[in-house]
Amino acid sequence: MTNSARYHHGDLRATLLHEANELLSEQGVEGLSLRKLAERVGVSRTAPYHHFKDKNALLCALAAQAFSELDALIGRQLQDGGSRLRVQEFVREYLRFATENPEQYELMFGRTLWKIGEPSEELKAVAHRSFRHYAERLAGLLEGRLPEGTDPRRIAQASWATVHGLCRLLIDGIYINRDDMEEVSEQSVALFMAALAK
Amino acid sequence: MTNSARYHHGDLRATLLHEANELLSEQGVEGLSLRKLAERVGVSRTAPYHHFKDKNALLCALAAQAFSELDALIGRQLQDGGSRLRVQEFVREYLRFATENPEQYELMFGRTLWKIGEPSEELKAVAHRSFRHYAERLAGLLEGRLPEGTDPRRIAQASWATVHGLCRLLIDGIYINRDDMEEVSEQSVALFMAALAK
DNA sequence: GTCGTTATCTGGACAGTGTCAAGATAGGGG
DNA sequence: CCCCTATCTTGACACTGTCCAGATAACGAC
Numbered sequence: 239m240t241n242s243a244r245y246h247h248g249d250l251r252a253t254l255l256h257e258a259n260e261l262l263s264e265q266g267v268e269g270l271s272l273r274k275l276a277e278r279v280g281v282s283r284t285a286p287y288h289h290f291k292d293k294n295a296l297l298c299a300l301a302a303q304a305f306s307e308l309d310a311l312i313g314r315q316l317q318d319g320g321s322r323l324r325v326q327e328f329v330r331e332y333l334r335f336a337t338e339n340p341e342q343y344e345l346m347f348g349r350t351l352w353k354i355g356e357p358s359e360e361l362k363a364v365a366h367r368s369f370r371h372y373a374e375r376l377a378g379l380l381e382g383r384l385p386e387g388t389d390p391r392r393i394a395q396a397s398w399a400t401v402h403g404l405c406r407l408l409i410d411g412i413y414i415n416r417d418d419m420e421e422v423s424e425q426s427v428a429l430f431m432a433a434l435a436k
Numbered sequence: 437m438t439n440s441a442r443y444h445h446g447d448l449r450a451t452l453l454h455e456a457n458e459l460l461s462e463q464g465v466e467g468l469s470l471r472k473l474a475e476r477v478g479v480s481r482t483a484p485y486h487h488f489k490d491k492n493a494l495l496c497a498l499a500a501q502a503f504s505e506l507d508a509l510i511g512r513q514l515q516d517g518g519s520r521l522r523v524q525e526f527v528r529e530y531l532r533f534a535t536e537n538p539e540q541y542e543l544m545f546g547r548t549l550w551k552i553g554e555p556s557e558e559l560k561a562v563a564h565r566s567f568r569h570y571a572e573r574l575a576g577l578l579e580g581r582l583p584e585g586t587d588p589r590r591i592a593q594a595s596w597a598t599v600h601g602l603c604r605l606l607i608d609g610i611y612i613n614r615d616d617m618e619e620v621s622e623q624s625v626a627l628f629m630a631a632l633a634k
Numbered sequence: 635g636t637c638g639t640t641a642t643c644t645g646g647a648c649a650g651t652g653t654c655a656a657g658a659t660a661g662g663g664g
Numbered sequence: 665c666c667c668c669t670a671t672c673t674t675g676a677c678a679c680t681g682t683c684c685a686g687a688t689a690a691c692g693a694c
Contacts, residue, residue: 403601
């Protein structure tokens with residue numbers, strides 16, 4: 239019995255996730271339909287429903303996966319050490335992550351899951367964890383440099399918003415293009431660190 | 437012949453735009469279907485196609501309209517005067533605009549038009565104009581305060597990205613909620629201005 | 635006023651979507 | 665060995681955007 243013709247796939251859930259991610263990269267969330275996905279995997283249209291409650295559930299799983307990668311990136315890049323260059327390098331990597339996986343990034347932070355669909359508990363958890371992780375690492379890096387009375391949490395939110403905004407504008411091609419990216423991000427970080435070093 | 441029963445509507449284009457904006461506010465881009473819109477206006481499903489080439493075209497018109505409002509806001513808020521408070525107040529108003537019209541804001545900057553669909557020439561023009569307008573006003577406000585060698589255009593891009601990122605995170609309910617908003621935005625502006633005043 | 639011309643509007647049709655319900659299949663534990 | 669149940673399939677429904685051919689009426693030329 240060949241691999242492709244057996245009735246029970248055997249590893250459908252993982253295959254679906256993998257192929258869905260592929261399809262996502264190629265065509266974006268809008269081009270990712272369950273029917274196309276099923277056909278691609280070689281299975282009937284409703285088969286995925288035995289592994290994911292919903293299209294929403296599948297997308298949440300996909301986004302959660304991506305958040306894990308981002309979380310790993312945070313852990314990798316935001317270690318102790320000279321803070322200015324660290325932050326600069328982190329932002330560069332963050333932007334690289336976002337621009338190399340624009341559709342995944344869109345899914346992670348876009349309204350598809352957070353506004354229209356319900357973000358799954360798993361997704362909310364891993365997203366929140368990433369942010370907390372970032373906040374902690376950043377606080378460690380900036381320890382002692384923060385002006386008195388400055389809430390590190392606010393700094394984390396404000397800086398994340400900046401980097402996130404850069405990504406969004408860049409990915410969707412509004413106001414910032416790939417050529418500007420490097421300079422703009424450097425400028426942003428420079429401003430940020432200058433304010434703190436004051 | 438009553439107003440609602442005549443064959444030729446007479447002012448369909450404007451009515452469509454108005455009602456579409458209403459529908460957009462209520463149900464978001466995803467809930468805005470041409471068929472629902474047509475029914476709501478009391479006209480057949482394909483009637484809108486005589487006034488807009490596409491669904492995309494209608495959405496572009498809607499977004500362009502919203503950009504005009506944003507442009508007006510920029511002109512209104514970013515006048516000469518004490519720069520720190522001016523900027524603070526501008527950001528507050530920008531955030532208000534975005535949070536009071538979240539679906540419009542999403543349409544203006546979202547991938548629906550900029551990635552999936554084609555942004556119309558009109559939309560690109562008005563969006564670009566808004567940014568240029570912002571950049572000019574900001575440069576005027578910060579005149580003489582910028583560290584040497586700083587490109588005002590980069591400052592405009594970086595600061596817009598920050599505010600934009602705040603809006604996105606806030607609207608979609610990620611990492612920043614309504615209670616934090618005020619503080620985070622103040623913090624952001626404070627950092628920004630502190631860096632420039634250095 | 636009458637008569638095209640043309641803008642506007644209509645209903646039918648098609649391909650595509652997510653998802654529910656009912657039935658088919660087979661793997662795995664008693 | 666046999667049944668239970670996880671897994672998979674087909675059929676169906678409502679909804680979407682949009683093309684096409686035909687109906688309607690407003691408007692300008694004569």
